[in-house]
Amino acid sequence: MATWLETCQQQLIRLEKTAVLVDKLDTLCGKTQTDLPAELLQKLAIEQQRLNNQLERLRANRFEVAVIGLEKAGKSALLNAWLGQEILPSARERCTFTSTEIWSAQTEHDQLLRIEYYSKEEIGILQAQRRDALASNLLSEKEKKEIQEDLDDTEKHLDAIAEFTKLKSGFSQTFIDISEISHHLQEAIFKNRAQSLAIKRIQLKTVRLRSDRDIIFHDVPGFNSGILMHAEQALERLKKCDAIIYAKEMKQPSITGPEKEMLIVTDAEDPAIRVADKVFVVLTQVDALDDPIDFKETYEKHKNYWPAVPERRLIPVCARAHLVEFGIPSEDTLRRSKSADDKAKLKKLGITDGLPILKESVNYYIDNERALVLQKRCDALVNNMRYYASDILQKLEPLYASFADSDSDSHEDNLLGKEFNQWWGREWQRIKKDFDVWYSESIQGRTEADALGAEHQELAALHDAYDEKIEALLANLSTAQPDELKRIYTAGGTISMPDSREGNYKIREELFREIQQKFETELTDELAQALQALIDQIVRKTQELLWETEDVRKTLLHSQMDEAIEQARIRHGFQVLFLRFGRVAVEAFIAKPLQARERLLNERAAEIKTLEAFYLSTNDQPKQEGRLTHYLRYGLWEKAISRIPVAVSKAARAAKAGSELAETVADAALAVSGRGSRSKAVVVQEVVESVAAFKEELERSPEPINFEQVVEEINGDLAALEDYLKNSVFYAAGFITYCNQELERIRNRFKEIEDNERQWIGIIRTAVKYERNPRIPYNISHSKRDFRLRREIALELREVRDSYTHLY
The missing domain is CATH 3.40.50.300 (P-loop containing nucleotide triphosphate hydrolases)
Known part of the structure; x- marks a missing residue:
């Protein structure tokens, strides 16, 4: 009597050969279901599952x-x-x-x-x-x-x-x-x-x-x-x-x-x-x-x-x-x-x-009886599969065996020749025309796309996504939370008498660092996703025009390499564009307090003028020359004159009105102090300059002297930063133009793939030849298709017969 291990190895080899036969039968039946009874196919599937289960047990041993x-x-x-x-x-x-x-x-x-x-x-x-x-x-x-x-x-x-x-x-x-x-x-x-x-x-x-x-x-x-x-x-x-x-x-x-x-x-x-x-x-x-x-x-x-x-x-x-x-x-x-x-x-x-008797009985079964049980089980599996294979061969060989030796060259040569090329030429011209019409209506931006209201309705979604992300980032700054502001403000000084100027600088330093970090890592993902959604629309349209044929997306987007690399390139493009002006805006509004921005206004004058030029009011108000410079210097969009004392206001307006009043003031000054070596003209000029400087100092928002005023100034700067990020930086960065360039690149590639490289015809020809896509409106004649299928079945029948013969 064979041992268990010997029986196990013998039956494993035997069932693996049976599994090869069953796989071939499964492939064959998939092509000839109409020629075989449904009951036979069902029995074959059940027995195949039993065979797979037994193979799994034998391999695990x-x-x-x-x-x-x-x-x-x-x-x-x-x-x-x-x-x-x-x-x-x-x-x-x-x-x-x-x-x-x-x-x-x-x-x-x-x-x-x-x-x-x-x-x-x-x-x-x-x-x-x-x-x-x-x-x-x-x-x-x-x-x-x-x-x-x-x-x-x-x-x-x-x-x-x-x-x-x-x-x-x-x-x-x-x-x-x-x-x-x-x-x-x-x-x-x-x-x-x-x-x-x-x-x-x-x-x-x-x-x-x-x-x-x-x-x-x-x-x-x-x-x-x-x-x-x-x-x-x-x-x-x-x-x-x-x-x-x-x-x-x-x-x-x-x-x-x-x-x-x-x-x-x-x-x-x-x-x-x-x-x-x-x-x-x-x-x-x-x-x-x-x-x-x-x-x-x-x-x-x-x-x-x-x-x-x-x-x-x-x-x-x-x-x-x-x-x-x-x-x-x-x-x-x-x-x-x-x-x-x-x-x-x-x-x-x-x-x-009874325990010793039970153990002895189980051990005897393990060492002897289970080998006989396995032999009996495998005999049944193999015999059943041989029976089903024989039944299938008897039903199919009379129908298909003669096609195995037929000459297929004459049938295949003209399968997709001149007639297909002519059909595809007409279809491709129609596809290009339909694609251009759709692109113009659904994707393409208007003239001056980076101007106010010039985005196409599809690209407007990108602007909305940008605005939402800006709002979310600025609303969730950890540094701008009340408790955190208080902690930073009082750090390094006494809690009862902190230095307001030092606190202002410290808050702005940490706030500036956090905003820069968030803008460099988080903002552009929303823009890239919005652009990717538009690219996906183009891909879906091309798939639709090419009858949902496989490999369209992979060919159009080079995704045989990795779509993730392409998406990373798009994100990087948005990041570069944003940071070009976004960094300047953050530096201008946040980096320094109001009283310390003169150097910034001089060093960043060109960039600030650019942001002013691109600023577009959301309520259709005209551009205001110097508006941003005025804010960065004085702290408010419009100075509330009512806050200036009445007497001082009158004196300031008088000084601005003309030299006559200035001369009067100069005469009074000379009468009190004596003329000395100064002329009246010099005194008049001094008065004019003093009054102008005094007026400018009055117009500038006063330097905060406590925590509440520091927070008020910073919150005002954050609101102004959000306004300029939405209504100036977005347009200055040229996001819509960048999107249009990326979309145009996909559009042109779709046409060049066929016009220059002749790839689409190859993909469609393969799909037609192997009947992978029934949506393609090019019909192979029934006789050609029928001959090819019958010959494939005949050759597979030969393989099944060979496996069946060598099964024991």
């Missing part, structure tokens, strides 16, 4: 056992006895529906405990399924009570559960002795209710299973849980398992509805193998029977329900007695059992605790 049974049938106690350590809770109370996996580890250093938690969304799904189950009226009173408890407990511990759902990587701990992680499991599964409700899966790797084999025991939720997600977990384990350990209470020999469902699922997934070929019926809690005759009669009833299961796989087990016998029970098990009573009961019944 694991032995997976589903330990299943109704709730409280003793699965956890059985596994505890198998592991020789009571680490899984088996108390009388309900513990959890958590799926536990026990994996074999090769060495003590490979041992691991890992806990995986449900996500927040999955907890919500479980709660909804619990409510649905309670509303279904299909549950017993006991089941309703238990599900209601889970529902209520979950709601009660929702906050605590949420903390576990945040642990995306779960919990892991290595160990040497399995007792080291016992308290973790008890706490997680049983003692901490919130944690137990949050657990989705527990994985335990231990040397307590056979270390010379890759074995997994799945302790899955009960089939009668009433919760869809739990039932689905049980079904999924059944579909993948190589064997089943079915925990069945000794005193309940009849098979319930959920148990029948389990058998149906197992049969449907593995029709070549009977359940009896791979099931171990473990009759648990045998100590519940006291009378030997009653025990024998009950055992016979179980045998009648499982007639095809060998007696070596129909095993009475008392897991609790085994735990007590070997001195490894938990306190709960000891409270519910007395060693003498267990021994006496088993002796009276004439049996042992």
Whole structure:
């Protein structure tokens, strides 16, 4: 008899060859569905899925056992006895529906405990399924009570559960002795209710299973849980398992509805193998029977329900007695059992605790029987595939085989020749005309696009996006927050008597730095996105004109390299344009207080004049020459004359009116001080200059003397900065012109790709030739298309026949 490893390798090679045949059949059937019965195609698809599942199991080379049974049938106690350590809770109370996996580890250093938690969304799904189950009226009173408890407990511990759902990587701990992680499991599964409700899966790797084999025991939720997600977990384990350990209470020999469902699922997934070929019926809690005759009669009833299961796989087990016998029970098990009573009961019944017999039976199955089961399963898969392949070949070869040797040159030469070129020439001229008309109406800007109101309606969206971003950035400056302004203002001085001038400078220094940083990193993304939206419109139009053919976008935008690089180039272009005048505006309005801007006005005079020239009032007021210079020098758009004392105002106006009044003032001055060496003309000039200087000093906003006045001046400068960024910098930077240039580049490229490079005709020709796009209004004659398809099918049939012949 071949060993398991030998059988596994032989069947893997065999099934991989079968998979090649199935792939070819799948491709063939996709082209000839009308020639084959739908029922045959459906059977082929089902068998293909079974084949893929078996290949996956063979490549993993694991032995997976589903330990299943109704709730409280003793699965956890059985596994505890198998592991020789009571680490899984088996108390009388309900513990959890958590799926536990026990994996074999090769060495003590490979041992691991890992806990995986449900996500927040999955907890919500479980709660909804619990409510649905309670509303279904299909549950017993006991089941309703238990599900209601889970529902209520979950709601009660929702906050605590949420903390576990945040642990995306779960919990892991290595160990040497399995007792080291016992308290973790008890706490997680049983003692901490919130944690137990949050657990989705527990994985335990231990040397307590056979270390010379890759074995997994799945302790899955009960089939009668009433919760869809739990039932689905049980079904999924059944579909993948190589064997089943079915925990069945000794005193309940009849098979319930959920148990029948389990058998149906197992049969449907593995029709070549009977359940009896791979099931171990473990009759648990045998100590519940006291009378030997009653025990024998009950055992016979179980045998009648499982007639095809060998007696070596129909095993009475008392897991609790085994735990007590070997001195490894938990306190709960000891409270519910007395060693003498267990021994006496088993002796009276004439049996042992059954664990050694169960392990021996499972080991025999692993080393011997499962190789025969695998052989039988693979034989069925291969034979079924050969049968379906033979059926398909018999149906298709008479229809297509003769085309394999036909000469295709004469048919293919004229497939897309002169006639196609003439058709495309006419279509391309129409496409270009339609594209230019659409572009002019939907994209193209008007004359002087950077002037007020000159943006096309599509490009106006870009200006709106710019304005919104400016408003958002300036409204959310961290430096401009009241608390932060106060902190900066008082830093370095006494809180009671801070220096207003120093505070003004400090605030502006940090504000200037923050605004510059935000403008350099955040502003231009909005502009680039707005322009990209327009570019996408052009791409969508070209795709529409070219009948939604593949590769249009990639060809037009060079995206075979990387569209992200192109988008970064656009963002950089906007950034360069903005910073050219945006930096000047920020420096002019924010960098220095009002009283310290003379040097700035001289050094940046040309840039300030440019910003003044491009300023466009939103209420259609005419441009105001020198408006920005006036603001930067005096602090207000319009000086409130009413704030100047009446007498001083009269004196200022008199000095400005003419020299006559100035002379009068000079005479008075000379009479008081004496003429000395100065002439009247000199005194008059001095008076005029003094009055003018006094008037200018009066017009300039006074220097702030406290925190409130500093903040008022800075807020005024921020409002003015926002105004100029929107109504001057936007136009001075030439954003609309830049957009039009980028859009024109895409427009011209669309036409040059065909006019200069002849790429569009190649893409359309390929799509027509291989019938990739039915929207293209160029029809290949039916005879040409039919011949080509029949010849392809004929050649593929040859390959299928060859694979079929070499399959064993």
